[in-house]
Amino acid sequence: MTLRPAVASDLLIDGKLVPGSGGTFDIVNPASEEVIGKAADATAADMDSAIAAARNAFDTTDWSRDHALRARCLRQLRDALLAHADELRELTVAEVGCPVFLTHGPQLEGPITDLGYFADLAESHAWTQDLGEATPMGIKNHRELRSEAVGVVGAITPWNFPHQINFAKIGPALAAGCTVVLKPAPDTPWCAALVGKVIAEETDFPPGVINIVTSSDHAVGAQLSSDPRVDIVSFTGSTATGRKVMAAAAESLKKVFLELGGKSAFIVLDDADLGSACAMAAFAVVTHAGQGCAITTRLVVPRAKLADAIKATGDAMAGLAANDPTNPGTICGPLISATQRERVESYIRLAVEEGGTIEVGGGRPADKDKGFYVEPTLISGLDNSARVAQEEIFGPVLVVIAHDGDDDAIRIANDSPYGLSGMVYGTDETRINKVVDGVRTGTMGINGGIWYAADVPFGGYKASGIGREMGVRGFEEYLEIKAVARPV
Structure with a gap:
């Protein structure tokens, strides 16, 4: 396949590559100020469709329970992206303006390789923990803890390290059994949209499990914070915007992960x-x-x-x-x-x-x-x-x-x-x-x-955010714990 889009990169919604209802918007090379292409411009209606697809995939399929399938899909994605590394490198440098040397590390190859770490976690995580027997109120019970996926993830990402941050969200979320709607920054839409193309054409991800919605309108991403069908919002960006995400998420009491600013x-x-x-x-x-x-x-x-x-x-x-x-x-x-x-x-x-x-x-x-x-x-x-x-x-x-x-x-x-x-x-x-x-x-x-590194949790204190990304701690951000007891 050829990754370089001739006119526009499509959205990935419900397993299909589709144009944006809002047409397209320009992508500018920050090193030359030249328009180098166009990206699909999603509208609120497109985002609504993506959220509906993610909700349906989580609620009606075995994705959240099929650990082997999740691991296989993540490894397929890793291998397919590495096979296209040189094409992705050229596009990443042109779109992000990052020095090419960084694409051999955290701007491209590192985050792609890290998908394998999360695939391993999907297989090795202790999904059930035996707590043994106890006699609350004189009744003998056997207890266990079960780890389950939170549900639909709304992932909102910035432009500075798009591959690293995109994969640091979708990797553990998918490994945990969640379904995802990714809204990347409008400055760097190709880095996400071209991953969507690979997912659609070279992997076995079921329809609706991963949806990628590019848009020039920040309000399209804001829908993820307020929509009650979304169970957790994972946001990386400025502290000012993080506060808005948290406030919007409070209405439906959804979980929030925030990786924010630093000094x-x-x-x-x-x-x-x-x-x-x-x-x-x-x-x-x-x-x-x-x-x-x-x-x-x-x-x-x-x-x-x-x-x-x-x-x-x-x-x-x-x-x-x-x-x-x-x-x-x-x-x-x-x-x-x-x-x-x-x-x-x-x-x-x-x-x-x-x-x-x-x-x-x-x-x-x-x-x-x-x-x-x-x-x-x-x-x-x-x-x-x-x-x-x-x-x-x-x-x-x-x-x-x-x-x-x-x-x-x-x-x-x-x-x-x-x-x-x-x-x-x-x-x-x-x-x-x-x-x-x-x-x-x-x-x-x-x-x-x-x-x-993939196994090191990243996040901050104070106004730098809430929660951790990467590592086992980052994986666990996308899990709920269910306690189960039966009499014996």
């Missing part, structure tokens, strides 16, 4: 190798132009070494210029859209207004007259109360902040509405562990440690 701290202790730490901090914040919720965007360094940290970080960032994402050496590609570029630039202007100093970057690359590029930017001269230190920017912008010892570094890291991720660099294990224990985040790296 994570990169803490450097005074016994760390400053050069290595600063180089890693620079690399992290420019990767994919800083468009990642778990990226560390506050560099918290010892006050006595502040000047040296600024120089080391600035030198590293200067060597990581924004560039064409198709170049194998590119780390920092474009931002996703003109709107996002204006948002990032507004924060850079705000930093100067608040009294900050732009040490490196701060503008658009001089050699780029097309594409939504912003230079990797280092800001100094502000404390942690500044808006650019408190609010998620979602661009290649790093704020360096001085700390006065380990306790102060922990305080600064926790002085944030968010609690998603973090990093600590040092040599003394006792001090490192004190920081790891003290910082209230869902993930922490030590000296460059990478926590991302």
Whole structure:
């Protein structure tokens, strides 16, 4: 099959590839600003049909009870997508603007491979747990716990890591026995729609089990939060939108999983190798132009070494210029859209207004007259109360902040509405562990440690969300527990 659509990618509803009732909308390459194709534009009626199909598939078929079928379908999907990896890679780089090197990891191949982990869980999970006998009220009973699928999942995903986030939702949800309606971001519809094409043409997923609805209208996705036929909403995106999802879901008391924003701290202790730490901090914040919720965007360094940290970080960032994402050496590609570029630039202007100093970057690359590029930017001269230190920017912008010892570094890291991720660099294990224990985040790296993997649950504290994605904990988000007792 040829994955590149000539005109538009269809919706996947009830096992069929169908056009959107709203026609099509343009897909723009963020590196060139050119229209590279069109996607199917769904309406509220299309979403209604998709929800109905998912509800029917859950209520009237054996999908939720046939663990072997679910595992087989997920492995079919994994293998089919890997067979199309080169075509998908080209499309992903063009649509997302991500550096090509990332498609060999979390932007494509990693998430596809992870589908196998969830297929394994479908087979290995202890669907029934024997609790033995007890005599409540003098009556002897045998008890057991049964794990059952929650039901219909409404999955709403963003544009920054579309494959990773799409598969982190549909993989465990399908493995658990749920049926799914996926609404991807309008900036990156192909990444989801072309998966729908593979599902329809190269797998044995029964009709209605997985539905994929692309639309330029965010209100179409919002239907998933309010529709009573949907049992759980799994949302990744901004904290502001997450609050709206939660409020809408409250009306029908459906379960909600939220993976939201972050303003994570990169803490450097005074016994760390400053050069290595600063180089890693620079690399992290420019990767994919800083468009990642778990990226560390506050560099918290010892006050006595502040000047040296600024120089080391600035030198590293200067060597990581924004560039064409198709170049194998590119780390920092474009931002996703003109709107996002204006948002990032507004924060850079705000930093100067608040009294900050732009040490490196701060503008658009001089050699780029097309594409939504912003230079990797280092800001100094502000404390942690500044808006650019408190609010998620979602661009290649790093704020360096001085700390006065380990306790102060922990305080600064926790002085944030968010609690998603973090990093600590040092040599003394006792001090490192004190920081790891003290910082209230869902993930922490030590000296460059990478926590991302299929078996590691991901999520945050505070305004960074509710629940966990990936791993066994993420799989269990899509399960209900039923207690069963019989007299003996």
